[in-house]
Amino acid sequence: MLSYAIRRLLFLPIVLILLALMIFALQMMLTPMQRLALYAPSPDYLKGGETFIRSLIDLYGLDDPFFVQFGRWIGNVVRGNLGWSETARMPVGQAIALLFPATLELALFSFIPVILGAIWLGTKAATHHNRLTDHSVRVFTILGWSFPDFVFGLLALMVFYGSLRWFPPGRLSPAMDAIVRSDAFHRYTRMNVLDAILNGNGRVMLDSLRHLVLPVITLAYVNWASMVRIMRSSMLETLRQDYVTTARAKGLTERKVENRHARRNALLPVTTVSGFVVAWMMGGVVIIESIFDYHGLGRFAANAAANLDFSAILGFALYFAVLLVIVNLVVDLLYAYLDPRVKLG
């Protein structure tokens, strides 16, 4: 298994270079004027007329040939410099490093309700196939899938913040934020809950948990549908397999049949899909972030995309590619573990 993992990781640089090339190629399909829009984000910045515009294009090297620009970028990356992000107003590497913990925290806290909830709901639906429970679960989750995530996010915000004032938007309330930024508080990981625990500060921990509730619930709900569906159908399949019938015939309780035999195999497609879900969450979830005023990688990437901030785009793509390769590797390894018959590579 280890050699398999290493082999997979050796491919990483190739993936990254290919990815970078593709993105650069896209960039080159734009005219220099279109790419200048990043540095002159509104008409106010273009009031200088043609010569001014020309000089800006020269300043940022937007007219240089493809290989010059690509070479420049690669040269920098190799030295650890991902370049400057105009949209984030800071070096790309720094932006990703600062925003990564927020996204990670949200993903970590969401992971459990999403996956476990989906497994539980899917199993319930499969084992009560075609009965009321099954139908309710399906309708419930499809409802979550049918509406864009901002609908639930906003509804949740309206009820739990607007009316009840329980769970506010943002990551921390102003008072707690001031504490976190003060010198007395050490930001080890920049994940507020973890840092609070490490600093022994209960108030900050509770406050950050409070701010996580709504985004986590919304994320879970909108993702349940697809995962529940996979779980349910694969559970249904497995329950009808011969070895399950054999187990039943042997007199094992339904519960044991479910847990020991059926579920393990039913989890296989779920594993694959959860890989996607986790990766997607780690890529940042821009709409959830916008609604809950939660600054994470999603907004950073979307902003970069909207403004054609290619340094940021490239940097983010690299980050995401590395993440994805690792997640896919973990998923494949998990798959092999769950189903010993699958041979790796």
Next chain:
Amino acid sequence: MKRAVLFAVVVLMLVGVAGLAQVKNPGTLTFLWTSDLRTMDPAYVASTPGSYAPFNLYDRLLNYKGEAIDEFIPGISRVVPSVENGLITQAPDGRVFYTFPIETGVYCHQVGVRASDGSIVWKAYDELTDAEKKDIVPGYGEITPSDVKYSLLRAMLLGFSWMSNAITDMFTGSQYPDVEAMALALGGVETMDEVDDATEAAVYNTLADKIAVRDDAVEIVLDKPFPATLGILALPFGASILDQEWAVAQGAWDGAANTWIDYFKPTLEENPLFAIENGSGPFQLEEWDRAEKKAIFKRFEGYFREPASLERVVLRSVTEWTTRRLQLEAGDADLVSTPVEFLDEMEATDGVTVLRGLPMVSTTNTFFLWPVQDSGNPNLGSGKLDGKGIPPDFFSDIDVRKGFCYAMDYDALINQIHLGNTEQARGPIVKGIMGYRADSPVYSYDPEKAKEHFMKAWGGEVWEKGFKLTAFYIAGITTWQSALGILQQNLSRINPKFQIEIQGVQWSAFSDLLWGGAEPGAALVVCNWGPDYSDPGGPLGAASYYLDMNGAVAGFSGSGYVDLIEDKFQPLLDEAWALVDPAEREPIYAKLQEMSYEYATSLFMWQDYTYLVERDWVHGYTHNAITYGAVYFYPMSKSE
């Protein structure tokens, strides 16, 4: 399993309830907006959101007086120069002298203190004890007349922002729009790289000679009158005053004649003053968290005037309207930017005040562009007048333009799209600017007249064959899209063969359409433009923007438009700019405004207004049209 769920719910409720007893900060103003600060360097800033930082963190020689766009109050200059008080004088050779007596004791947020080892250390002024204040090295963190000269020169020689270049324009009597043009002209070269030391010094000297530093005053000399001088110096952009000693200590230009090119047009990351500030303004930068798009300003106790009432100002970028609204209603935010359609609703909300009808000096219009780039341009359709497209110079025919102007339903624009919160634009000059007359002619929705003009257009071809063109607006701006929607429907009702396709495009594509080539890529676009000071003429004036052949609008409208301008409007503009007496200038600008109607140079739509939605406990906001609604936090406060 059920027990686990129940437990989770209880925990959630506890966590939620625990936060119920939240105390809101009375001395802190939280402003939620959708924009973002770009930099702390005043010389670099060009847009209104960007101006919030220099506006509140730095001072200028003068400030605008309340809501007036052509009256001033003292800033770092103790007195507002005028002809009456003798601080503005004109020499027989035509030169104009402005004298600005500089206040003393104006300290910056950080001052240079002599340390025990003799070196100079920069410390926060507010944190110094009285004893330590004696160790402040004079001039280090203290605004002096030489700082004024340095700041203005630096802004000009940085050459990045149009607002800074306006100062260059002013100093050179409109001879050069920016230092690059000056350097290339003086040196006789094509690019900045070729500029030699002699030219570099020459540029510096030309500008520096215009600013004289006296003991307690700064004197500015202009070769000929420039009506908007005071206006430009009061704008919260490049005219903000920095402390030279501090700037140099941070690695900025040292003020010398032969080094400025090294600091010319820096990229954001190269600029040492990108993220730091040391102004003398009523607030100082406590924190600028670019990852969270949040800036925190803290009151500067050592402000040379009365310190501000607010202790802190928090600026946060929140893109979702409902989230902003909820926070306002909860009291977690004090001021939020609001879409126009929610003003009535917010006014009816408890505890919320709406300030509406805050004018800005810009107008939003639909622009006719001609000739359009015609090699393989899909926006022209077939490229001919055959009902499936338009010829590249479609709008060169005045009857076409007039037809469009009569086809727009201005009532719908004002009342439906803006819910009565704005006014029809009468031309490029808005209310408050010289040349505006409330009774100047404007177009109104008149399908009959439109039909008349269309039937005459292009020798009758337009009416017979019809046309199809694509109109563009910047994606996301719904009011612009709606305006085009009105036009689309009305034109089609006048003649079903008149077809307009509406396309919203990203800014990058939009700017490419207008500035990407020698000629524009589209024939019809919606955009908004406005002047940056109150005078209608000059480089940043309302009339010039639209009607000068070197103006911004001419810059993107195509050579056909430019020819029209050059022929009919330019002579009058030049004449008015050369005059000094407002009584003589006003009629000319009024005439220009009228001519913009006569020649239907653009489809003028509405004057931009802004609004402020705030909690009842916020007081002190003063609006000034020329700053486009940038909020000055100094006079504001929070109280029941």
Next chain:
Amino acid sequence: MRTIRQLLRNPLSVVGIVLLLFFVVIAAFSPLLARPEPYQLSPYQIPRDGFWQAPRDPGPGHPFGTTQGQFDIYYGIVWGTRTAFRIGLGVVLVGAFVGMTIGAVAAFYGGMIDELLMRLVDVFMSFPFLIAAMVLTTILGKGIYQVMLSLIAFGWMRYARVLRSEILHIKESDYVQAARASGASNRRIVLRHILPNAFYPVLVQATMATGSMVLAASALSFLGVGTEPGYADWGQLISLARNWIMGKGGNPFAYWYTLVYPGMAIFLFVLAWNLVGDALRDILDPRLRGSTHA
């Protein structure tokens, strides 16, 4: 034929089929159900009755009310059905085909080819989808075909990975071993045993995706790439409801119709595909055969 009879026997699948047929009928008769106005350049442009921002309640002329900007909701729902089918089917069919081809090739050949193809999948998966969509739109212009192109180009990977893992799983299963042992050729094994069985999770994914492509497309439109605001698309209709969810003056349900009608359309569409997809799988899956009378 047997399949159809079996389909019709399952009450849930009947519901699904009926729903789908209902949508097909609406799509087919759109021009009759909702007449385009003369000024429209395309029937997919929703007519606007006025230009006020606030949505208007259902009433004469607007049975479902209007959205922000006065786009008629009824019209949008009717013509949006066509859009839903175009985007949904177009993207999923092409995407699934491309994905399955790649996934199958990778699973069967294994080794280096598998590695390379899966790394290609990685590259596409880590490709910032929004960027590509944005650049494509900047260059090619906006429109529904560009949207579909973006969605296909960055949607096929899921099918590739799912199919590949299924194939790997099945390759080692008992009945495939048995078939091999009994001397069946590779081709026969692939076509007869592996593919028909590996196909099901893909089918599950695909039917789910068909319903929700509309939402993906609207996310693009929302960001300014994709179709023009006012295009007849359910997802767009919901996006237009975004600012009005809070309702008016304390009544959160004041603008319920801006959300409910398009939401219901999507919900029923997704549900229909789900039910039919599940039913198809139940019928076609050999392991489940004989258990359809549950």
